[in-house]
Amino acid sequence: MSFSNFDILIKGAEIVDGTGGPAYTGSVGVKGEKIAAVAAGNLEAKADKTINGSGLVVCPGFIDPHSHADLSILQYPLAENLIMQGITTFVGGNCGISLAPVKDIQYFQGIIDAWGLALKPDWKSFNDWLEKVETAGHTPNYVPLVGHNAVRGAVMGDDFKRKATREEINEMKSLLTEAMETGAFGLSAGFDAASAGHFADVGEVVELVRIAGDRGGMFAPHTRHHQSQWPADNPSEFGYGLFHAPKGEIITGRYHGLLEAVEISRKAGSVPLNIAHLTPAYSVPQPHPDFLDEALAKATLMDVVDSAIDEGLDLNYNVIAWSRSIGSQLPVIESFFSPLLVLPEWLRALEKEEFTEKLRDRGFRSRVKEVIYGGKFKFGMLHPVTDPYWMDCYRILTCKNSDYAGKTVGQIARKLKPHSIIEAVYDESVETVFNILIDDPGATWALIIDKREYGALPTFLKHPAGMPCTDVHALPAMSSSGQGVYGYGVSPTAFGLFPHYIRLYVKEKKVLTLEEAVMKATSVPARKVLGLSDRGVLKEGYFADVVVFSLDRLKEGEDFLEPSKPPEGVSCVIVNGKVVYEDMKHTGITPGKVLRKT
Ligand SMILES: [Zn+2]
Numbered sequence: 023m024s025f026s027n028f029d030i031l032i033k034g035a036e037i038v039d040g041t042g043g044p045a046y047t048g049s050v051g052v053k054g055e056k057i058a059a060v061a062a063g064n065l066e067a068k069a070d071k072t073i074n075g076s077g078l079v080v081c082p083g084f085i086d087p088h089s090h091a092d093l094s095i096l097q098y099p100l101a102e103n104l105i106m107q108g109i110t111t112f113v114g115g116n117c118g119i120s121l122a123p124v125k126d127i128q129y130f131q132g133i134i135d136a137w138g139l140a141l142k143p144d145w146k147s148f149n150d151w152l153e154k155v156e157t158a159g160h161t162p163n164y165v166p167l168v169g170h171n172a173v174r175g176a177v178m179g180d181d182f183k184r185k186a187t188r189e190e191i192n193e194m195k196s197l198l199t200e201a202m203e204t205g206a207f208g209l210s211a212g213f214d215a216a217s218a219g220h221f222a223d224v225g226e227v228v229e230l231v232r233i234a235g236d237r238g239g240m241f242a243p244h245t246r247h248h249q250s251q252w253p254a255d256n257p258s259e260f261g262y263g264l265f266h267a268p269k270g271e272i273i274t275g276r277y278h279g280l281l282e283a284v285e286i287s288r289k290a291g292s293v294p295l296n297i298a299h300l301t302p303a304y305s306v307p308q309p310h311p312d313f314l315d316e317a318l319a320k321a322t323l324m325d326v327v328d329s330a331i332d333e334g335l336d337l338n339y340n341v342i343a344w345s346r347s348i349g350s351q352l353p354v355i356e357s358f359f360s361p362l363l364v365l366p367e368w369l370r371a372l373e374k375e376e377f378t379e380k381l382r383d384r385g386f387r388s389r390v391k392e393v394i395y396g397g398k399f400k401f402g403m404l405h406p407v408t409d410p411y412w413m414d415c416y417r418i419l420t421c422k423n424s425d426y427a428g429k430t431v432g433q434i435a436r437k438l439k440p441h442s443i444i445e446a447v448y449d450e451s452v453e454t455v456f457n458i459l460i461d462d463p464g465a466t467w468a469l470i471i472d473k474r475e476y477g478a479l480p481t482f483l484k485h486p487a488g489m490p491c492t493d494v495h496a497l498p499a500m501s502s503s504g505q506g507v508y509g510y511g512v513s514p515t516a517f518g519l520f521p522h523y524i525r526l527y528v529k530e531k532k533v534l535t536l537e538e539a540v541m542k543a544t545s546v547p548a549r550k551v552l553g554l555s556d557r558g559v560l561k562e563g564y565f566a567d568v569v570v571f572s573l574d575r576l577k578e579g580e581d582f583l584e585p586s587k588p589p590e591g592v593s594c595v596i597v598n599g600k601v602v603y604e605d606m607k608h609t610g611i612t613p614g615k616v617l618r619k620t
Pocket residue numbers: 116117212244298299
């Protein structure tokens with residue numbers, strides 16, 4: 023036993039060190055920024071602060087491999103929502119979206135404003151941006167990716183709905199090279215409809231991914247058709263976010279998107295691939311949404327993940343480990359006015375009051391239904407044709423008609439058409455949305471189940487290439503739905519995903535052991551994905567990013583009307599040797615670092 027002095031000593035806790043090795047009772051000593059000792063039994067030493075770990079688990083801080091916290095980290099540097107759930111490091115810049123590089127600050131300000139971020143950008147290069155964040159200070163560590171949309175947007179501005187020219191691609195390459203040489207861990211991309219990356223030629227992406235790969239970086243794609251699978255009958259419209267998907271057909275858009283990502287990585291020289299928020303590659307319309315999800319998840323692993331790994335590709339993926347996804351309380355009416363959708367002019371031209379008034383007219387309802395079923399329309403994240411059971415995924419949270427509040431759209435619709443499931447799900451559900459808006463134009467709902475992941479999550483989490491992520495922004499402790507980027511994302515997920523992941527998959531479903539679950543949230547992202555050799559494990563000499571929690575008491579908040587409720591059972595969170603969360607409160611300090619790839 024050593025008798026050295028520690029700044030912090032956690033005694034008599036169950037040590038789960040992040041490697042996957044068996045837990046044991048022991049002590050962890052922290053000195054300065056680092057872990058100074060990890061030992062079985064009770065370490066007898068003096069410490070400025072001693073934490074009695076009896077009955078508690080101590081493990082490395084959670085590493086969130088897919089986050090958008092970088093977008094709001096200057097606004098909310100304490101990132102209280104991440105810290106309260108034990109996240110000590112986040113990988114930002116995902117889905118093709120990063121806040122640098124910037125070429126034209128005025129143009130970029132317009133984008134920032136449209137996203138609803140309260141930011142005044144005064145940086146241009148990726149290095150400028152990272153220095154800005156470093157100077158401002160922040161609580162969690164930030165691992166930066168550079169986004170393809172950002173690189174493409176910097177070069178092409180608003181004129182991005184086309185292939186880039188040779189000169190433009192060369193300019194993108196030089197911006198990306200600067201970002202990689204200044205510390206980015208790789209290139210992220212977003213190929214879904216309406217984003218700049220969506221319009222890129224595969225050749226452009228391959229050239230860029232090669233630059234990231236040559237500098238030891240990864241490729242992190244949000245794959246094509248992940249979210250936006252529009253129905254289309256005209257074959258000339260296939261691709262570009264449109265997918266042939268009439269009612270009843272197996273929908274394979276996501277499968278093609280995944281294959282494309284593997285192909286890009288392969289063509290760029292087998293660049294390590296980290297697939298964003300994996301969902302089953304196939305959607306099969308089914309009246310009980312979770313019947314086939316496990317089978318679809320297994321098929322996805324076999325057809326895409328394992329075959330690429332067998333071929334020798336370094337492929338990992340993350341999953342939003344909460345079937346509620348990132349849904350938050352939103353006005354129902356927003357679906358008809360979202361700036362993210364391609365809606366016909368006659369609908370765009372209406373005021374909200376006019377719209378709800380006209381819904382009383384049957385002819386008008388039919389016209390709107392044509393848009394809903396045949397157009398580039400979505401209820402939030404779900405298209406009513408390519409996600410045919412969307413109505414069971416949306417629950418009405420508030421409505422002046424008390425018959426509706428607390429029920430899913432599908433539950434309300436089925437009550438009205440008890441003898442025909444087909445009529446209920448396809449037609450009556452949309453009629454129900456109209457009726458809700460007539461009763462209360464201010465009614466709100468939330469996406470309560472992202473059923474694409476519901477039954478698939480255990481299968482995806484068990485696979486060695488899979489790890490949990492949040493896909494959320496940095497938020498303050500008391501958040502209202504208005505504080506999310508683009509007005510959404512303030513969901514219980516944003517405040518308690520990691521406690522949920524451990525409680526549900528370790529304690530309740532017993533899908534993973536505690537050691538496996540912690541490993542997938544710590545050393546797997548640190549070592550396998552990021553190549554960090556000094557984080558993600560409780561080991562002498564490693565940075566002291568630590569979480570202390572009670573497995574018995576661990577419980578996430580789950581109320582969409584009170585989304586920012588802190589999870590129970592998280593006793594203490596330490597970042598770089600400093601206590602940042604204790605007694606259910608953030609301590610207000612900002613010891614986080616920008617981790618630059620060296
Ligand atoms: Zn994404």
